[in-house]
Structure formats: structure tokens, C-alpha cells
Amino acid sequence: MAVKSLVLTGYGLNCDNETAHAFELAGAQADIVHINSLIDGEVDILQYQVMSFIGGFCWGDDHGAGVVQAVRMKTNLGDKILEFIEKGNLVLGICNGFQALVNLGLLPAIDNDYTARTVALTYNDCGNFRDDWVKLTVNPDSPCVFTKGLQNLEYPIRHGEGKFYADDATIEKLIANNQVALRYANNDFEPTESEFPANPNGSLYDIAGICDPSGRIFGLMPHPEAFNHPTNHPAWTRNKAKNKKQGTPTDNGPTPGILLFKNCVDYFVS
Numbered sequence: 001m002a003v004k005s006l007v008l009t010g011y012g013l014n015c016d017n018e019t020a021h022a023f024e025l026a027g028a029q030a031d032i033v034h035i036n037s038l039i040d041g042e043v044d045i046l047q048y049q050v051m052s053f054i055g056g057f058c059w060g061d062d063h064g065a066g067v068v069q070a071v072r073m074k075t076n077l078g079d080k081i082l083e084f085i086e087k088g089n090l091v092l093g094i095c096n097g098f099q100a101l102v103n104l105g106l107l108p109a110i111d112n113d114y115t116a117r118t119v120a121l122t123y124n125d126c127g128n129f130r131d132d133w134v135k136l137t138v139n140p141d142s143p144c145v146f147t148k149g150l151q152n153l154e155y156p157i158r159h160g161e162g163k164f165y166a167d168d169a170t171i172e173k174l175i176a177n178n179q180v181a182l183r184y185a186n187n188d189f190e191p192t193e194s195e196f197p198a199n200p201n202g203s204l205y206d207i208a209g210i211c212d213p214s215g216r217i218f219g220l221m222p223h224p225e226a227f228n229h230p231t232n233h234p235a236w237t238r239n240k241a242k243n244k245k246q247g248t249p250t251d252n253g254p255t256p257g258i259l260l261f262k263n264c265v266d267y268f269v270s
Contacts, residue, residue, distance in 0.1 A: 002029040003268045006048040008097075010035040010069065013056035015094065015225060022225040023052070025254070026261035027269075035069065039076040046083065049268055050090045053097025055158070055223055065121060065161040066099030074104055081106070082114060090145060090264055091217040095159055098209070098219030107219050109212040110173050119166040119210075121221070125202030129160040133234055134200055134222055136208055137185040143215030144181035145267050146260050152189045153182070153256050154233065155222035157200055162221040164203035164210075171205055182209035182220055227257030 005023040009016040009032050020030035028050065037043045045051055059068035073081065085091065085106070093101035098121060101107045105115045124130060136153040166174070174180050183191050183206040184199040191206045192198040199206050201221070209220030230236050232255070243250050254262060 002027065003050065003265045004028070004048045005030045005050040005052060005264075006043075006045055007032045007052045008035055008038075008054060009033065010058055012058045012060050013054050013096065015055035015223070018223075018225045018228065019052055019054045019094065022228050022258055022261045023050075023265075025228060025258050027265045028261070035072065039072070045077070045080060046087070048089070050092065050264055051084060053091070053093040053100045055095035055097060058096055058100065061096075061161070064103075066096055066101075066103050069096075069100045070103030073100070085114060085217065088216070090267065092146065092264065093217075093219035094223055094225065095157075095162075095221055098221055099161065101217065101219045106217055107212060108170075108174055108179055108210050109217065110170065110177070112213060114212070118170055119164065121161055122163050122165055123161050124159070124163055124200065126196060126200070129158070130162070130197070130200040131158045132156070132197065132200060134208070135185040135187065135189055135198065136182045136222065137189050137191060139178055139181050139183070142178045142181040142211060143213070144209075144211040144218050145215045146211075146218045146263050147181045147209075148263050150256065150259060150263070152185075154227070155224050155257060156226045156232075157222050159201070159221055162201040162203065164201075164205075164207040164221075166204065174207075174210060175205065177213060179210050179213065180205065180207055181211050181218065182207075182222075184208050224257035224260040227255050230255060232257075
């Protein structure tokens, strides 16, 4: 039986089809479900093994990115979400979804507290919306299920409120616990030391993605679902020509984006 993935959608969210497609390419069954269907009880999240908070601009981000979605879900589904997590399931938050997870308190869940909000994703230091591709370095010691075995990633970003911020003590705990799974990197895939535009938003410690202590809840600002085919990459024609010139076969396997989703599926089937 295929792993069942719940892909949340709702007002202002716009990455549902991409995310569902990525899960299906990774071997999962993906169902796109409106948040209101969960609140009304038409769909039970406990029927699924994975729940994805997707990208977009939920409720127009009028009260801050991910705030309204987090309030609606915590008020109406807070206990059910905690039960979903306690059953050993996975939660993924991408971009606006990462912002929602932070506002819900599901991340970073330091000391296994899944209710307290202790970090923030706020306005980019550059003062404007960034739509670009970034390089990422992966922490091999992180317990994160989604990044297992991955390294030197390139994913697109598209956000105006992606700066990861927390007090020094919280940052130190995240580092010590290896909860920092992804960091923005330079062309040599080394941390950027906050250099713009490699670090596109000014995130402290170049943080691009974090997980909870168990590694089963993961949030990141870049969009892995948007790298679901080699031609998504801006340099794909150049890379294809280079491979042809060198006599190197073009890799037709899963993209680095799909590999992240495949880790999720493999977690349940391995």
C-alpha cells in the first residue's frame, strides 16, 4: 500500500499541485485537501502518514506570513495535529508552510515542546521579495528524515519573509541538537556567513531549514517541489551541453528535489 500524503491547500496557498506531483513522483499517494475540510471533519488527518504545509500566501499573509493558517489550525485541530505527530507520522512545511509550522509551535519543538513559539521567520534584510535559486549545505549529523543522505543541494526560493531569527540561546540549542538541517551556501557549498545574495534573506547562522528533535517535522524556505524535473534548473541547457561535450551521460534519475520527498516515502517503506 502506498504511503498516503495529505497536501494542505486553502485561501492564498498556491503550491498544492506541485507538491502533490512531487510526492507522486517519489512513490506516494497524494491527496490535496482544503484546510476547511479538516476543520469540518470531512477528512481525518489520521488517515495519512505525511502532512504537508505548502507554499503560497495563506490568507494574503495579512497578519504576518503563516499566522492566520496557524491560528485556524491550532484553534480547531491543535489536539488532532499533536496526536498525528505522536503516532510517528511526518510533517513537512515549505516556505509559507514553514512559517505556519513556526507559528504553530511545531518547530523547533526544543525539549519536545510542540506548542511554544520560540523562533520567527520575518522580513528579508534586503527589503524586497526574492525569486532566485540558492545553494544549500546539508548537516549530515541532523536527525532530519527528509535530508538523509543528501548533500550540496540547489533549490529555488520565492519569499519576502524568509529571515530566520531567534535569540542567541535558542540558536545555540538548535546547533547543539543538530536541528539545523539546511544552511544557505556559497558557490563552494560552504556556509555564506550571511553574505547576500547567497543568503537571500539575512537568516541567522545561514539557516534555511530546521527539524524537530525527532527529525520527523521539517520546515524549509526553499522549494524542493519546484525542482521536480531537470529542466526546472536554470542551467539545465548548459549542463546538458557540457555533459554531451564530455561524453558524460545525462542523469535521468530523480532530481534533488524529488529525492527529499523520496526520503519521506522510504521512511515508511524501508
